[in-house]
Each structure stands twice: as C-alpha cells, then as structure tokens.
Amino acid sequence: MNTKRILKILHVFAWIALIGLSIKAGAIIISYLISLGNEEVAKDLYEGMNLIAYKQNSLVHYSIIVGYRIIQFSIQAYIAFLVVKLLSNLNINKPFNANALKWMQTISYSLLLMWAIVVAHNIHVGILEATQGIKATLIPSEFVLIAGIVYVFSLLFKRGLELQYENDLTI
Known part of the structure; x- marks a missing residue:
C-alpha cells in the first residue's frame, strides 16, 4: 500500500473521529x-456515564463535572479537526511547510490543555470522594505523553522545514 493511499485512509478516519466526537x-x-x-x-x-450522586449532592459540582467532560470531548473534536486540516493539505512531495508545523504545534498544545482539564476533573472528583463520600470516576490522563510525542514531532517538522528552506536556497 502506498503512502498516498494510507494518508487518504487516515483522512477518512480523522473525519469519522471528528464527526463522532462532535x-x-x-x-x-x-x-x-x-x-x-x-x-x-x-x-x-x-453511554453509561452515571453522575446522579454528584447531582444529588450539589448541582454546582454536577455542572462542573459535566463541563469537564464537555470540554474534554470538544477539545478532542478540535484535535480531530486539526488532523483533518493537516491531512487535507499535506503535500507528500514537500511535507515540511509552515501550516503543517502550526497544526502539529496546535495539536500538541490542545492535548496538553486536555490533560490539564482531565487533571482538574480528577482532583475535583477526588476531593468530593474524600469529603462527601461520592465514589470518584477518574478519567485516564495519558494525554501528556501523547502531547509530548506530538510536540517532539513538531520540533522535527520545524527542523525539516528549515532544512527544506536551506535546500531550496542552494538549488
């Protein structure tokens, strides 16, 4: 399977993710x-998200916890949107360009923001568990590792863009 076909398949998957997360x-x-x-x-x-204990305890806490989830899925949808843009405009012959770099950096920052939201959620429900006795439902927070990986790739892209520019000047 060639690279262009793989990129088209990834583009379709990114659209599916964007629609699903939205x-x-x-x-x-x-x-x-x-x-x-x-x-x-x-x-x-x-999908089985049972938050009745939070609602019965406090409408404010319930609303904040639901807000964390809404923000989390909205950021994920935004990341899928950025991936769609990245894959739509990716030129396989000249992959290193300023737009691709910008989108990769934005994806890594968005992942980092999502990690911060998840950490805030987990701290919040942990405090409620300790003080109110409500069983905490934590959200996994592996986003920081993914954000770091994407950021490193964006740094590699930045260096590739610089090398490509230097190469264009010498030709």
Whole structure:
C-alpha cells in the first residue's frame, strides 16, 4: 500500500473521529440540559456515564463535572479537526511547510490543555470522594505523553522545514 493511499485512509478516519466526537460533545450537552429537569437522566447521562450522586449532592459540582467532560470531548473534536486540516493539505512531495508545523504545534498544545482539564476533573472528583463520600470516576490522563510525542514531532517538522528552506536556497 502506498503512502498516498494510507494518508487518504487516515483522512477518512480523522473525519469519522471528528464527526463522532462532535456528536458525543453535543449529546452530553443536550443530556445535561434535559437532566436539569429530570434527575433520572443523570443516571445514564451518556453511554453509561452515571453522575446522579454528584447531582444529588450539589448541582454546582454536577455542572462542573459535566463541563469537564464537555470540554474534554470538544477539545478532542478540535484535535480531530486539526488532523483533518493537516491531512487535507499535506503535500507528500514537500511535507515540511509552515501550516503543517502550526497544526502539529496546535495539536500538541490542545492535548496538553486536555490533560490539564482531565487533571482538574480528577482532583475535583477526588476531593468530593474524600469529603462527601461520592465514589470518584477518574478519567485516564495519558494525554501528556501523547502531547509530548506530538510536540517532539513538531520540533522535527520545524527542523525539516528549515532544512527544506536551506535546500531550496542552494538549488
């Protein structure tokens, strides 16, 4: 399988991820709004996300915890959007360009932001578990490693862009 075909397949997967994550963020927003009037909805907010204990304890904490999730999925959708842009405009003959570098850096910063949101969520539910006795549902936070890897790739892209520019000047 050649590189162009692989990039096209990845482009399709990125679009699927973008659409799926956007639907997920939107579904959580709608479910949250419905749950404000119907407490039963908080038992299965979205795909088994049971936040009824938080809602029964405090509407403010419930809203903040749902907000963390909405922000998390929105950032993931934004990252998928950036990947779509990156793959749409990637020229395999001259892969090192300023736009690709900008998108890769933005992806790494977005992953880092998502990690910070997840850490804030996990600290928040941990405090609620300690003080209110509500069983904490933590979100995995491996995003910092992924953000670091993408950032290193963006640095490599930056160096590749510099070398490509120098090479263009010598020709």
